[in-house]
Amino acid sequence: EQAQSQLDAALGLSQSLGDTATGQQADTMETGPEEIGPDNAKAAKKTEGHLQHQAAALKAWEAGSNTDKDGKTAKDQAGQQPLIVLSAPAGIASLSQQSQTVAAGTNLDLVAQRDTNQTSGRRWLHNVGQHISLFVAGVKDQIALKLIAAKGKIQVQAQSDSIEVTGDQDVKITAIKGQQLWNGKKEILLTSGGAYVRIKDGKIELHAPGTVSFKGGSHDWSGPASTSLPTPSFKPPQPCNYQAADAAHAGAASAPYPD
Numbered sequence: 485e486q487a488q489s490q491l492d493a494a495l496g497l498s499q500s501l502g503d504t505a506t507g508q509q510a511d512t513m514e515t516g517p518e519e520i521g522p523d524n525a526k527a528a529k530k531t532e533g534h535l536q537h538q539a540a541a542l543k544a545w546e547a548g549s550n551t552d553k554d555g556k557t558a559k560d561q562a563g564q565q566p567l568i569v570l571s572a573p574a575g576i577a578s579l580s581q582q583s584q585t586v587a588a589g590t591n592l593d594l595v596a597q598r599d600t601n602q603t604s605g606r607r608w609l610h611n612v613g614q615h616i617s618l619f620v621a622g623v624k625d626q627i628a629l630k631l632i633a634a635k636g637k638i639q640v641q642a643q644s645d646s647i648e649v650t651g652d653q654d655v656k657i658t659a660i661k662g663q664q665l666w667n668g669k670k671e672i673l674l675t676s677g678g679a680y681v682r683i684k685d686g687k688i689e690l691h692a693p694g695t696v697s698f699k700g701g702s703h704d705w706s707g708p709a710s711t712s713l714p715t716p717s718f719k720p721p722q723p724c725n726y727q728a729a730d731a732a733h734a735g736a737a738s739a740p741y742p743d
Contacts, residue, residue, distance in 0.1 A: 495539045522615070677693075
């Protein structure tokens with residue numbers, strides 16, 4: 485009963501937060517029964533390979549046994565499937581002095597009713613074939629997401645597409661001890677209240693529906709000058725050679741991962 489209760493609670497939390505995330509434009513979790521496509525659209529129903537299947541299978545655990553010979557608790561005889569359920573009321577510890585591997589042929593679900601804590605003494609690497617979607621439901625008037633590097637720089641790149649940063653209220657960028665450098669190969673456009681500054685093709689456009697004010701101790705209107713900033717170079721996107729083993733489900737040894 486404790487195992488069933490924990491599994492049902494894990495499914496409920498995953499579905500609840502997953503639905504909230506989807507409603508806020510994050511990616512959709514595949515908790516079952518429908519398969520979720522790369523575009524977040526629901527596809528055909530799957531009888532296995534998701535969290536809902538495990539909860540249903542455990543609920544039908546005794547189907548066909550001496551306590552339920554007629555299989556009345558079975559849902560398509562899910563309890564007859566080869567499953568392992570590990571449960572302990574006081575906790576479970578799995579330890580090794582060497583490496584430890586957790587692998588899943590379909591989905592890997594980690595669900596905690598409170599905190600999920602991950603600690604790595606050296607590096608934390610995530611390699612993903614298609615999407616990374618991070619969603620925080622958040623608490624009003626509190627910081628919802630932190631990304632902090634005590635030393636070293638933070639680097640964010642979109643190597644073959646654009647980057648979008650949007651805030652419902654203020655967007656604040658501060659360089660405490662250094663510079664702010666803005667570089668656009670084609671154009672830089674600043675706009676507010678109908679006024680705008682456009683930097684393009686070596687020209688500057690300064691337009692406003694109201695007053696344009698220039699104030700300073702002196703003004704230098706000397707001849708033309710120019711400068712530029714170095715830009716990083718990216719390698720062309722490489723084809724993904726990842727092979728997803730699917731022999732148990734599709735009868736094939738492997739299938740190429742879509743680019």
